[in-house]
Amino acid sequence: MNADKNFLVGVFNDEVVLLDGIKKVRTSGLKIHEVFSPFPVHGIDDALGLKRSRLPRAAFLFGLTGTTLALTMQIWMLGYDWPMIIGGKNYASLPPFIPVTFELTVLLSALGMVATFLIVSDMKPYKWPRQFDIRSTDDKHVMAIDLALNSGKSKDEIARILREAGASEVNEKNFE
Amino acid sequence: MAHHHVEVADEQYVFRPETKRKLFYLLFAGILLFAIGLGYAISQEGKGGHHEEGHHGALHTEKMVASNEHGAAASEGAQHDEHAAASEGHGHDVHGGGEHHEAPTWRKRLYTTLWQNNVFFIGLGLIGLFFVAIQYAAMAGWSAGVKRIAMAMGTWIPIAGILTLVLWFLTHHDIFHWTHSYLYDPNGGQFDKIINKKAPFFFWPLAGGTFPLFFILRMVLFFGLWYYFFTRIRKNMMAEDLDPSTEYWYKNRVVSTVFLIVFGVSSSIAAWDWVMSIDTHWFSTMFGWYVFASWWVTALAAITWIAASLKSAGYLKVVNSNHLHDLGKFVFAFSIFWTYIWFGQFLLIYYANIPEETVYFIERMRTSPYSWIFYLNIIVNFVLPFLLLMTRDSKRQLSTLKLVCPIVIVGHWFDFFNMVTPGVMQHDGGVGFLEIGTFLIFTAVFLLVVLSSLTKLPLVGKNHPMLQESLGHHI
Numbered sequence: 210m211n212a213d214k215n216f217l218v219g220v221f222n223d224e225v226v227l228l229d230g231i232k233k234v235r236t237s238g239l240k241i242h243e244v245f246s247p248f249p250v251h252g253i254d255d256a257l258g259l260k261r262s263r264l265p266r267a268a269f270l271f272g273l274t275g276t277t278l279a280l281t282m283q284i285w286m287l288g289y290d291w292p293m294i295i296g297g298k299n300y301a302s303l304p305p306f307i308p309v310t311f312e313l314t315v316l317l318s319a320l321g322m323v324a325t326f327l328i329v330s331d332m333k334p335y336k337w338p339r340q341f342d343i344r345s346t347d348d349k350h351v352m353a354i355d356l357a358l359n360s361g362k363s364k365d366e367i368a369r370i371l372r373e374a375g376a377s378e379v380n381e382k383n384f385e
Numbered sequence: 386m387a388h389h390h391v392e393v394a395d396e397q398y399v400f401r402p403e404t405k406r407k408l409f410y411l412l413f414a415g416i417l418l419f420a421i422g423l424g425y426a427i428s429q430e431g432k433g434g435h436h437e438e439g440h441h442g443a444l445h446t447e448k449m450v451a452s453n454e455h456g457a458a459a460s461e462g463a464q465h466d467e468h469a470a471a472s473e474g475h476g477h478d479v480h481g482g483g484e485h486h487e488a489p490t491w492r493k494r495l496y497t498t499l500w501q502n503n504v505f506f507i508g509l510g511l512i513g514l515f516f517v518a519i520q521y522a523a524m525a526g527w528s529a530g531v532k533r534i535a536m537a538m539g540t541w542i543p544i545a546g547i548l549t550l551v552l553w554f555l556t557h558h559d560i561f562h563w564t565h566s567y568l569y570d571p572n573g574g575q576f577d578k579i580i581n582k583k584a585p586f587f588f589w590p591l592a593g594g595t596f597p598l599f600f601i602l603r604m605v606l607f608f609g610l611w612y613y614f615f616t617r618i619r620k621n622m623m624a625e626d627l628d629p630s631t632e633y634w635y636k637n638r639v640v641s642t643v644f645l646i647v648f649g650v651s652s653s654i655a656a657w658d659w660v661m662s663i664d665t666h667w668f669s670t671m672f673g674w675y676v677f678a679s680w681w682v683t684a685l686a687a688i689t690w691i692a693a694s695l696k697s698a699g700y701l702k703v704v705n706s707n708h709l710h711d712l713g714k715f716v717f718a719f720s721i722f723w724t725y726i727w728f729g730q731f732l733l734i735y736y737a738n739i740p741e742e743t744v745y746f747i748e749r750m751r752t753s754p755y756s757w758i759f760y761l762n763i764i765v766n767f768v769l770p771f772l773l774l775m776t777r778d779s780k781r782q783l784s785t786l787k788l789v790c791p792i793v794i795v796g797h798w799f800d801f802f803n804m805v806t807p808g809v810m811q812h813d814g815g816v817g818f819l820e821i822g823t824f825l826i827f828t829a830v831f832l833l834v835v836l837s838s839l840t841k842l843p844l845v846g847k848n849h850p851m852l853q854e855s856l857g858h859h860i
Binding site: 251252261265269296297298304305307308 | 728731732736738775776859
């Protein structure tokens with residue numbers, strides 16, 4: 210059996226049951242492929258044992274790039290390329306450069322974060338995401354278990370664990 | 386999220402003798418430094434060597450005089466030529482002639498540091514109440530466990546009120562240039578057209594140069610109102626502890642909302658009155674915001690610091706790293722806010738380049754005892770908290786919070802130093818034993834008052850309607 214193809218999908222009605230269920234499923238030894246929920250559930254990252262996102266570091270580096278770019282650009286333009294005296298100040302005087310520097314820092318940091326997020330999450334144009342259960346976009350929480358990665362347990366056993374963890378229904382989902 | 390009710394045990398802060406002793410040591414250290422500093426300042430009086438480094442050029446002497454006095458600080462006649470240029474537009478044609486009110490430098494220095502520390506600590510007390518009021522008005526749940534710390538800081542308000550009145554009557558002639566009656570006498574040699582126009586703001590309904598009735602009434606009114614709201618909110622808090630209904634919370638919400646309106650107006654006017662009017666000719670439309678921003682971030686750092694210290698001492702079981710994270714975010718965010726206000730005020734004046742406005746910054750940026758503080762201010766109050774509190778982990782750990790919060794508090798003490806001192810002391814100011822000693826004395830007494838007040842109420846309001854929400858707070 211190939212990985213990432215055949216799944217059992219547990220459907221949960223309530224986020225408190227879901228959080229509790231995640232813990233139960235993980236202690237039973239099952240590996241959870243992914244959990245989908247219609248709204249952010251506090252504590253779900255910890256329950257799933259996910260590592261913290263490194264997005265803030267990317268944001269910092271993009272911000273730093275913006276700061277450097279803005280300062281270099283302004284100092285070069287107004288200090289060297291086309292020196293101009295404005296308001297009797299030095300060619301390259303720092304205070305009036307600060308607003309532009311701030312804006313470019315924020316802009317690059319924000320755009321960089323969005324770009325990084327899209328790339329890391331593999332969200333590109335015309336890529337259609339796989340649906341484990343369309344109701345996860347409405348009012349159900351959905352937990353997907355990859356059968357190939359949990360081959361130590363039978364399909365029935367996995368379904369039983371999911372039901373005991375609080376799933377209101379368990380369905381099979383296969384992708385080709 | 387957690388639907389089950391969590392029982393919260395009663396917590397009472399105990400002001401242990403060891404802690405008290407430490408604070409008394411701090412107080413004695415302060416008194417010692419204060420005495421040494423004052424003795425030294427008195428012994429230096431009249432030796433005249435206090436600002437050799439001050440004379441780098443005409444620029445120096447010019448601007449120091451420009452902000453205020455017509456050469457009252459300049460007992461050497463050397464300055465009198467230059468400041469003719471600087472006082473243009475200030476409407477006085479005779480200057481330097483009347484040093485009849487010349488105060489000894491040590492006394493001005495003593496009064497300046499007392500006034501500066503008083504203004505700084507007014508902020509800590511007032512913002513304690515402001516913080517609590519915001520939590521009520523915003524119906525904030527996360528802060529249920531730390532509200533009482535801020536409330537205890539509000540205990541300082543009545544003490545600050547008495548101190549302010551006493552200090553004002555003691556020091557006003559040395560600190561507030563506008564209190565001199567000769568400025569308002571059109572026939573006198575030292576008539577000041579600009580200050581005379583501002584006279585009603587201080588003296589209404591009396592004539593300029595008499596008793597500043599309007600000014601004093603405002604001062605009394607502000608402290609009276611702040612104390613009134615403090616008492617009302619605290620009373621409701623105490624009643625809530627005995628009666629588990631939401632009634633008192635709703636009452637406090639209304640009181641808090643009214644207080645916030647009062648605070649918005651009064652804090653701003655207080656900043657003009659008690660700080661900005663020292664440099665009487667100068668004004669900035671952002672000044673109310675500037676003082677507020679400095680007060681606010683200082684008090685947030687103080688609340689966070691006290692909460693972190695109590696947590697390390699085993700108190701505040703209801704406060705976990707999520708609440709610390711929020712407090713840390715507050716300090717981080719409002720350090721940036723302060724910087725924004727600081728820069729907003731600076732850039733406009735820098736760019737407009739109008740002499741009567743730029744003089745304020747030239748005094749602080751280019752003049753010997755203040756220049757290093759001007760730059761230190763930005764490093765300590767922006768760069769350090771910005772970098773040290775940027776990551777999530779640093780905001781969630783007691784150790785980093787207990788490092789950064791004192792830095793921010795001391796940093797803003799320097800901020801207030803540079804707001805108050807140059808206008809009074811000119812070249813003769815500085816941070817020495819006297820200033821540090823005064824700061825330690827104020828800190829020790831403030832903490833003694835606040836921590837004693839903290840013992841009077843349970844540390845956490847058990848019947849706070851959002852305590853359960855706060856326990857499940859997760860970010």
